[in-house]
Amino acid sequence: SSSCFLQISFHVKSSGLCNFMANTIPSTVYDSLLLKLVTVLELTQKPDGISTPQAKQAVLQATNEFKTLLLTAKNLADNLPGGDLDIVDQDNVIEMLTTLRDRKRDQLVEFSSKSSQVASAVGTHMFTDAGMEIDSMASTPMT
Numbered sequence: 001s002s003s004c005f006l007q008i009s010f011h012v013k014s015s016g017l018c019n020f021m022a023n024t025i026p027s028t029v030y031d032s033l034l035l036k037l038v039t040v041l042e043l044t045q046k047p048d049g050i051s052t053p054q055a056k057q058a059v060l061q062a063t064n065e066f067k068t069l070l071l072t073a074k075n076l077a078d079n080l081p082g083g084d085l086d087i088v089d090q091d092n093v094i095e096m097l098t099t100l101r102d103r104k105r106d107q108l109v110e111f112s113s114k115s116s117q118v119a120s121a122v123g124t125h126m127f128t129d130a131g132m133e134i135d136s137m138a139s140t141p142m143t
Contacts, residue, residue: 033066043055
Protein backbone atom coordinates (compact mmCIF):
# COMPACT_ATOMS: atom_id res chain seq x y z
CA SER A 1 0.00 0.00 0.00
CA SER A 2 2.83 2.44 0.75
CA SER A 3 4.57 1.53 -2.51
CA CYS A 4 1.43 2.62 -4.39
CA PHE A 5 1.53 5.97 -2.59
CA LEU A 6 5.22 6.40 -3.39
CA GLN A 7 4.55 5.49 -6.98
CA ILE A 8 1.78 8.10 -7.13
CA SER A 9 3.96 10.72 -5.46
CA PHE A 10 6.88 10.06 -7.77
CA HIS A 11 4.73 10.00 -10.89
CA VAL A 12 2.87 13.18 -9.95
CA LYS A 13 6.03 15.04 -8.99
CA SER A 14 8.00 13.87 -12.01
CA SER A 15 5.24 14.89 -14.39
CA GLY A 16 4.87 18.33 -12.84
CA LEU A 17 1.27 17.90 -11.74
CA CYS A 18 2.04 19.15 -8.23
CA ASN A 19 2.17 22.71 -9.54
CA PHE A 20 -0.98 22.33 -11.63
CA MET A 21 -3.15 24.59 -9.49
CA ALA A 22 -0.48 27.29 -9.40
CA ASN A 23 -0.18 27.23 -13.19
CA THR A 24 -3.78 27.12 -14.31
CA ILE A 25 -4.93 29.26 -17.18
CA PRO A 26 -6.81 32.37 -16.06
CA SER A 27 -10.45 32.23 -17.13
CA THR A 28 -10.21 35.86 -18.20
CA VAL A 29 -8.12 34.74 -21.18
CA TYR A 30 -10.92 32.51 -22.43
CA ASP A 31 -13.61 35.05 -21.58
CA SER A 32 -11.69 37.61 -23.62
CA LEU A 33 -11.34 35.16 -26.49
CA LEU A 34 -15.07 34.81 -26.73
CA LEU A 35 -15.56 38.59 -26.65
CA LYS A 36 -12.95 39.09 -29.39
CA LEU A 37 -14.59 36.45 -31.56
CA VAL A 38 -18.01 38.03 -31.09
CA THR A 39 -16.55 41.39 -32.08
CA VAL A 40 -15.13 39.93 -35.30
CA LEU A 41 -18.45 38.24 -36.10
CA GLU A 42 -20.47 41.38 -35.39
CA LEU A 43 -18.22 43.46 -37.62
CA THR A 44 -18.45 41.00 -40.49
CA GLN A 45 -22.22 40.56 -40.16
CA LYS A 46 -23.13 44.26 -40.33
CA PRO A 47 -25.60 45.15 -43.07
CA ASP A 48 -22.96 47.35 -44.74
CA GLY A 49 -20.52 44.44 -44.68
CA ILE A 50 -16.91 45.42 -45.09
CA SER A 51 -17.41 47.71 -48.06
CA THR A 52 -15.80 50.80 -46.57
CA PRO A 53 -12.11 51.18 -45.75
CA GLN A 54 -13.01 51.94 -42.10
CA ALA A 55 -15.03 48.74 -41.84
CA LYS A 56 -12.20 46.73 -43.41
CA GLN A 57 -9.73 48.30 -40.98
CA ALA A 58 -12.01 47.53 -37.99
CA VAL A 59 -12.35 43.87 -39.07
CA LEU A 60 -8.60 43.61 -39.62
CA GLN A 61 -7.85 45.08 -36.19
CA ALA A 62 -10.45 42.88 -34.44
CA THR A 63 -9.16 39.79 -36.27
CA ASN A 64 -5.55 40.55 -35.31
CA GLU A 65 -6.54 41.07 -31.66
CA PHE A 66 -8.38 37.74 -31.74
CA LYS A 67 -5.39 35.95 -33.30
CA THR A 68 -2.98 37.46 -30.75
CA LEU A 69 -5.18 36.42 -27.82
CA LEU A 70 -5.68 32.96 -29.35
CA LEU A 71 -1.90 32.54 -29.60
CA THR A 72 -1.55 33.63 -25.95
CA ALA A 73 -4.17 31.08 -24.86
CA LYS A 74 -2.47 28.36 -26.92
CA ASN A 75 0.91 29.13 -25.33
CA LEU A 76 -0.62 29.04 -21.84
CA ALA A 77 -2.28 25.70 -22.61
CA ASP A 78 0.91 24.25 -24.10
CA ASN A 79 2.88 25.19 -20.98
CA LEU A 80 0.50 23.62 -18.46
CA PRO A 81 2.27 21.04 -16.30
CA GLY A 82 1.37 17.48 -17.19
CA GLY A 83 0.56 18.41 -20.76
CA ASP A 84 3.33 16.09 -21.86
CA LEU A 85 1.42 13.05 -20.58
CA ASP A 86 -0.30 10.88 -23.15
CA ILE A 87 -3.81 9.52 -22.54
CA VAL A 88 -2.56 6.25 -21.02
CA ASP A 89 -0.33 8.11 -18.53
CA GLN A 90 -3.18 10.48 -17.64
CA ASP A 91 -5.50 7.51 -17.08
CA ASN A 92 -2.86 5.84 -14.86
CA VAL A 93 -2.44 8.98 -12.75
CA ILE A 94 -6.21 9.37 -12.43
CA GLU A 95 -6.58 5.71 -11.43
CA MET A 96 -3.82 5.96 -8.82
CA LEU A 97 -5.25 9.18 -7.38
CA THR A 98 -8.74 7.67 -7.28
CA THR A 99 -7.37 4.66 -5.39
CA LEU A 100 -5.58 6.96 -2.97
CA ARG A 101 -8.74 9.04 -2.48
CA ASP A 102 -10.81 5.92 -1.80
CA ARG A 103 -8.29 4.67 0.76
CA LYS A 104 -8.29 8.04 2.50
CA ARG A 105 -12.10 7.98 2.62
CA ASP A 106 -12.05 4.49 4.12
CA GLN A 107 -9.52 5.63 6.71
CA LEU A 108 -11.69 8.63 7.54
CA VAL A 109 -14.77 6.44 8.02
CA GLU A 110 -12.77 4.06 10.22
CA PHE A 111 -11.30 6.92 12.25
CA SER A 112 -14.71 8.56 12.62
CA SER A 113 -16.22 5.28 13.82
CA LYS A 114 -13.43 4.72 16.36
CA SER A 115 -13.53 8.31 17.63
CA SER A 116 -17.32 8.06 18.11
CA GLN A 117 -16.85 4.85 20.10
CA VAL A 118 -14.12 6.45 22.22
CA ALA A 119 -16.21 9.59 22.83
CA SER A 120 -19.17 7.46 23.80
CA ALA A 121 -17.08 5.35 26.19
CA VAL A 122 -15.42 8.41 27.74
CA GLY A 123 -18.80 10.11 28.18
CA THR A 124 -20.26 7.04 29.90
CA HIS A 125 -17.17 6.69 32.10
CA MET A 126 -17.29 10.35 33.13
CA PHE A 127 -21.00 10.08 33.96
CA THR A 128 -20.39 6.94 36.03
CA ASP A 129 -17.46 8.57 37.89
CA ALA A 130 -19.49 11.67 38.62
CA GLY A 131 -22.36 9.52 39.89
CA MET A 132 -20.02 7.59 42.20
CA GLU A 133 -18.53 10.78 43.52
CA ILE A 134 -21.91 12.21 44.37
CA ASP A 135 -23.01 8.94 46.01
CA SER A 136 -19.84 8.69 48.08
CA MET A 137 -20.20 12.29 49.28
CA ALA A 138 -23.86 11.80 50.10
CA SER A 139 -23.17 8.72 52.19
CA THR A 140 -20.30 10.32 54.10
CA PRO A 141 -21.44 11.84 57.39
CA MET A 142 -20.62 15.48 57.90
CA THR A 143 -18.84 16.40 61.14
